[in-house]
Amino acid sequence: MVVSSGCSCFGLDAGDPLVSLKGVAYRYPGADEPAIDGVDLEFQGGEVTLVTGPLDAGCSTLLIVAAGLVPRVMGGSLSGQVEILGLDARDEKLGVHLAGRVGLLLPTPWTQLSGMAFTVKDEIAFGPSNLGWNRKEIGAAVDRAMEELDITKLADRDPTRLSGGELQKVMMASVVSMNPDVLLLDEPAIELDPRAAGALYELLPALANDRVLVVASTDIDRIHHVADRTVVLGGGRVLGDGPTAEILRNPDFHASTTTVGRVFHAAEVESFPVTIDKAVERFGGRC
Amino acid sequence: MSPRLLALIPLAVGINLAMGLIVQAVGLPIFLDTIGTVLVAVLAGSRAAVVTGTLSQTVFTVLSGNPMWLYFLPLQVTVALYAGFVASKGGFRSLPTAVLWGIGLGILAATLSWPISFHVFGGVTSVGMALVVTVLEFIGAPLGVAVYAASMMVDITDKMVTFIMLRSLLVSLPRRVVGRFPRSAVAMGSD
Amino acid sequence: MVGYIPGDGPMHRTHPLTALSIVVLVATGAFAVPGMWNTAFVGVAVVLVLVERVPRVFKTAVPLALPFWFFLLLLHGLMGDDWQRGVILAARITTMVFVFLVFLASVHPARLVEAFVAKKAPFFVAFLFAATLQAVPDLRSRAAAVLEAQRCRGLRAGGGLANRVGALVPLTVPLVMSALAGLDEKTVALETRGATGGAAKTPLNPPADPLSSRIVRWSSLLAAVVLVWTRVTLW
Incomplete structure (x- = not known):
């Protein structure tokens, strides 16, 4: 196991995207319509990418596709080209090659419990121990993940008896402890109160160090300032993709911007601020 | 074993063990403790169902604290294999076919559980069974016959109702679930 | 209720699979020893409960075992006039129930799972x-x-x-x-989370399995096999 980041990837050169989707459409088994369609995206290491859009826009599906789970695990039909760490998503051995290298946090943390751990510490150790790391490495990874998420005090608690917010942090630690090269977070703070959510988002830039970090969220007010790049989805298609500041100010995406941004957009002000701080700065003293 | 099966099997065992609460509430003298096993047979085939049945009996034994239940392990395995076969033949395509296959399983199960009930338990497997056996023996039936008759009554009803429940379940299964378990469509008789 | 009871008796301390082997030996004895001699194993089981200092086991075990005595003596003794058969069957069931509950009281499920993982x-x-x-x-x-x-x-x-x-x-x-x-x-x-990656899972807290525990385990299992074998060939 490699504790330091830095990716030993399959046939990837420096500068190649770690995850790439070309003309991708995916339909769930038993569904009539594809959940995402015509998606072209590339993800590099080291930056935080925010994926946002209304309900049913395909944000969660995008993460599942980027995790290499379709069609191998989820079934359904995939078209187009999906490559994760240089591996084709249709590779039958993908599960073995990617084990522990792609972390996915779901918005329903209780469904992610291993069912095999009787303490929080062992829950977080579930992933690393499945990867066959030795106990010393596992202990170090678990301690570090608990510190990073500030949940060391929960170490000996029963994971089935935590609050929603505590559990969500424990599951995030469980994903981070595997030190994945690709970290995909689906609404990672949906169970947290606003302050705790803000604190969690602050951790993201450090976690993105060298790895792909994609976070799907509609909590744009709190998360936008940590996102380097924002992808807006709608109806399963990519509507916008660019630096977060540009996307938030783009009138086309007014529904996918901050509350302040929406207020100014509604007031039909050209070139508007999107955070309260910036708004105060700009209009300070005028009213 | 695929992650989908790893996720499904504990739930199916949980269903087997939770059905006790429901039959108790309805006041039927049956168990329905193989519904989860039959469900897995229909969704994922016999092999996964055998694992489900084995695990059910083991965990039920552990949780009840009564080791004698482990003797009925062969019964769970039989149910798993039989249900897998029925599913592959489209045996749940209509209510009457499901009922008939269920009765067949009941007869098989009674024939199989009879020697266990008789030799290991001396006819005393549960209070309900014991009462039936006692009454039958009192009116003059030999003990072996009494145990067999009691097993028949209980098992046929139990397995028939189990198959009726499975048919009701399959009818109301959402398309997304059917899509994830293509075998369930076969059990319903579509090719 | 049934289940784990914290304690430090020998079965609590030994390797879970060794505890299991002892349970298997005593239970096998109750089935393999002929005639009413098998009632001795009820005594062995009671001694196990006392040595393990988990008297709460009686609270669950006795109500589980009593109905068997009642119905078996009624069916085989009073109505079938074969009291001996009734006692033999009831003693077997009682032994099984007792040793099994001692096992559950002594081995926490998490330790048993760890033992499985550690044994690959x-x-x-x-x-x-x-x-x-x-x-x-x-x-x-x-x-x-x-x-x-x-x-x-x-x-x-x-x-x-x-x-x-x-x-x-x-x-x-x-x-x-x-x-x-x-x-x-x-x-x-x-x-x-790597559950299907195919790597051999690392046990997080593998239970200690010293030579003494392994000796007890293998001799218990050997004794159980000998009991069954003698039963099948001699009686």
């Missing part, structure tokens, strides 16, 4: 055993919730057989559907 049992065996123990209470409370909800909606469970069977449908279907609802997420979680 296939991942799915250890996982399914542990995950099922956690799934059962969850499904039971779902069943209770479904019952509650349907009663509120006026479900009445009474009357004839057909009526009662009919009442089962609105109870069973929601229970199963709610169980299947989170299946995709669970599947995804297991996959992305």
Whole structure:
């Protein structure tokens, strides 16, 4: 196991995207319509990418596709080209090659419990121990993940008896402890109160160090300032993709911007601020 | 074993063990403790169902604290294999076919559980069974016959109702679930 | 209730599989020793409970065993005039119940799972055993919730057989559907947490298994095999 980041990837050169989707459409088994369609995206290491859009826009599906789970695990039909760490998503051995290298946090943390751990510490150790790391490495990874998420005090608690917010942090630690090269977070703070959510988002830039970090969220007010790049989805298609500041100010995406941004957009002000701080700065003293 | 099966099997065992609460509430003298096993047979085939049945009996034994239940392990395995076969033949395509296959399983199960009930338990497997056996023996039936008759009554009803429940379940299964378990469509008789 | 009772008796301290082997030996004895001699194993089981200092086991074990004595003596003794058979059967069942409960009281499920993993049992065996123990209470409370909800909606469970069977449908279907609802997420979680990556899982807290424990384990199992073999060939 490699504790330091830095990716030993399959046939990837420096500068190649770690995850790439070309003309991708995916339909769930038993569904009539594809959940995402015509998606072209590339993800590099080291930056935080925010994926946002209304309900049913395909944000969660995008993460599942980027995790290499379709069609191998989820079934359904995939078209187009999906490559994760240089591996084709249709590779039958993908599960073995990617084990522990792609972390996915779901918005329903209780469904992610291993069912095999009787303490929080062992829950977080579930992933690393499945990867066959030795106990010393596992202990170090678990301690570090608990510190990073500030949940060391929960170490000996029963994971089935935590609050929603505590559990969500424990599951995030469980994903981070595997030190994945690709970290995909689906609404990672949906169970947290606003302050705790803000604190969690602050951790993201450090976690993105060298790895792909994609976070799907509609909590744009709190998360936008940590996102380097924002992808807006709608109806399963990519509507916008660019630096977060540009996307938030783009009138086309007014529904996918901050509350302040929406207020100014509604007031039909050209070139508007999107955070309260910036708004105060700009209009300070005028009213 | 695929992650989908790893996720499904504990739930199916949980269903087997939770059905006790429901039959108790309805006041039927049956168990329905193989519904989860039959469900897995229909969704994922016999092999996964055998694992489900084995695990059910083991965990039920552990949780009840009564080791004698482990003797009925062969019964769970039989149910798993039989249900897998029925599913592959489209045996749940209509209510009457499901009922008939269920009765067949009941007869098989009674024939199989009879020697266990008789030799290991001396006819005393549960209070309900014991009462039936006692009454039958009192009116003059030999003990072996009494145990067999009691097993028949209980098992046929139990397995028939189990198959009726499975048919009701399959009818109301959402398309997304059917899509994830293509075998369930076969059990319903579509090719 | 049945289950683990904290303590420090010999079965608590030894390797879980060694504890299991002792249980297997005593239970086998109750079946293999001929005639009424097998009642001695009830005594052995009682001694196990006392040595392990888990007297609470009696509270569960006695009510489980008593009905067997009652019905078996009634059926075989009073009505069948074969008192000996009644006693032999009841003694077997009593021994099984006692030793099994001592085992459950001495070995925490988590330690048993760790023992499986440490002995390189296939991942799915250890996982399914542990995950099922956690799934059962969850499904039971779902069943209770479904019952509650349907009663509120006026479900009445009474009357004839057909009526009662009919009442089962609105109870069973929601229970199963709610169980299947989170299946995709669970599947995804297991996959992305390396459960199916094929590496040999590292035991996190492997129970100690010194030479003494291994000797006890293998001699217990050997003794059990000898008992069965003698039984089959001699009697």
